[in-house]
Amino acid sequence: MFEIFAFTHVHNGSLPKSSMTIYSLYIYDRHCACVYYHDWHRTRRPKPAVEGGILPAVSQAVLAPVAESNPSTLAPYSSPRNTLTSASGVVVAVNEFNAQSTASPLLQAPPSPVGVSSTGLAFDEEVKLVYGVVFSLRNMVKKLSGRDEQFVSYRTSAYKLHLFETLSGYKFIMLSDPGTESLRFVLRQIYVGPFLEYVVRNPLINMDSKEYGVDNEYFRASVDRMIRGSSFFP
């Protein structure tokens, strides 16, 4: 009798999901350049890029600081993570190409208040390393399997990197904590949803250019909303 009772006990609800942390998102185009960067729980800020190292309109948070102050060009959308503005009192408007071309005060810019980056690298170097790792791993996986096989993810003791590649050559890369299951479907959802809506179908975004990224306020807000609203974000 006891055994029958035990078998009829139904386990209600699913097992509690351990919360997974998403650290950051990078998007690269087919020219191997980073066109978008977004981060969430990254505990140490990335160091701002040296001038000219990254394209404008990738992410306000990692643009090189500009000493020139011009309040009339205040961007309507100011990222809350744009800590660079507090150092020099400047907001660099997104897509404002001219602001970046004032070169000389840049090199004497005061050190960023955000402290040491977790990788110890400037952002543009880090971005290139990420791309290089992904590119090499993709080739390796293709070579080893002999078929046209996709590299999906890799895990280290501290993080896990997921890759989703589209047919047009755009690569969506996400870093999360190592316990996470494959986030490829999330990256695919970002592509199918916010990316197609606010980047591909946006006539103002010059997609295949080699000079601009694809950062715009709608895309950034909707990606943010999508990730924060998903079930695994703590």
Added chain:
Amino acid sequence: MAIFGLWVINKAGGLVYQRNFADGLAQLTSNEYLVLAGTLHGIHAITSRLSPIPGQSSGAQVIEGETFKINVLLTLTGTKFILLTSPAEPASTIDVLLQKIYSIYAEKVMQNPFHTPEMPIRSEAFDVSLGALIG
């Protein structure tokens, strides 16, 4: 659930042992294996630099493709043991297997007085024990 192959890489990044077990991956020339091993050695080093959180990160431990995965054990001496398996293999089995391979390596290769460290492994005892372990 299959083991496709095993590679052993010395601390300089050179391939010292390579063996295929089950079929499933492409047959490559020994030169191609050498190049891939060197690439993996470099990638392993870079991945430990890219951590988004402060503190130490190991290098890549598992690299997943669609039909296989690459498992890496980095020992304290800098030698890497790379096991290529099917994606369904559970991580615990693979960890245990990699540790056993490491202990076979320590017994049959390191304790062999005629073996030069960091040089390619040519040891029948090693091959036989691996065959018994993996099949």
